[in-house]
Amino acid sequence: MNSYRRIAHLDMDAFFASVELLSYPELRGQPVVVGGRRVDQPVRQANGQRQFARLRDYVGRGVITTSTYEARALGVFSGMGLMKAGRLAPNAILLPANFDAYRDASRRFKAAVAGIAPLIEDRGIDEIYIDLSALPEESLTLARRIKAAVFAATGLTCSIGITPNKLLAKIASDLDKPDGITLLAMADVPQRIWPLPVRKINGIGPKAGERLQRMGIQTVGELAATPLDLLLRRFGSSMGQWLLQAAQGHDERPLVVARETKSVSRESTFERDLDAVRDRAQLSEMFTGLCQRLADDLQRKGLLSRTIGIKLRFADFQSVTRDVTLPQAVADAVAIRQAAGQCLKRIPLAQKIRLLGVRASGLQAQSTCVVVEQAVQAELPLF
């Protein structure tokens, strides 16, 4: 059907860390990680040189958000606890995250790509899919043009994969990182994709990877050669079928060029685990603060929420959620705090608490709702 599709996946190289290197060029070539909540900004000394925090000095519960390729070579990767990373790479530079700068660079690279190919699916701050099917140029020419435009707009490099679908494009963009271009056709799947570990498939995470491993399936090729009925038995109808399709490189998902927000949330992990009784005042204050920030987010986005939920993570890392659907959609902090308080009462608090979060879903635009409310108040006909 879609045999003529040409889909690119573009992934910025070590995005947050690379943005930081634009500000601190003297760190180029060194192991640098970005992360942590209360990491000091670099300080300029009397001799004009900047003093940077080192990974070994970090104390707390933060994790690595991004690391440079030099840091990755020392075994420290995204998601790793900073304390653990500090033992592996004590002398690596630690920089605090600077999300405003990342969002700005993100907007600029996406605008640069849109100037060449406007059909874009946003996949977060540092990656996108691009539909190139309608463009006349060859793939290699396009990839070079896009990379040059991204670099001109941001000073940053990226890696691009161009293939017949999103699944393969995502894998391909990772095959020649950083600053790479990988073009793949369906005919290349056995040679280029099948030797890879199954975890390279977007959608096979730690759990599915583990289960496949226990079945003796390590590579994509081994998965592709697995009988369908076996996968159906182990993973169920939907997942089983998808696993086999994915392993064979098949994927007909269209690009999603516009999406509406389904939920908005705020959460916070405490510096130390808090006791529901002894630390009650502190918990209550943080709870109210989260509700206030959530209300601000909703207002800023022009949204109302009908379902308010909370999340707790206990000291043993078990999480529980509770939510409540209200008769009326809300966006103000007091109403959110009240609904969230109702949810909290339904959770037994036997353990110390590590994390507290508040979530709004069942979203609707404020504008339409305001119109309806005004009509109701004025006793006007709605239609």
Added chain:
DNA sequence: TCTGGGGTCCTAGGACCC
């Protein structure tokens, strides 16, 4: 030495209605 914060999607059971 434990493991952030913001999301999406899927599953599954129960309530409730037709």
Added chain:
DNA sequence: TCTGGGGTCCTAGGACCC
């Protein structure tokens, strides 16, 4: 007293992704 399916909404948990 016993018997349906189908559809939608609500809630809780879990996997996964960036």
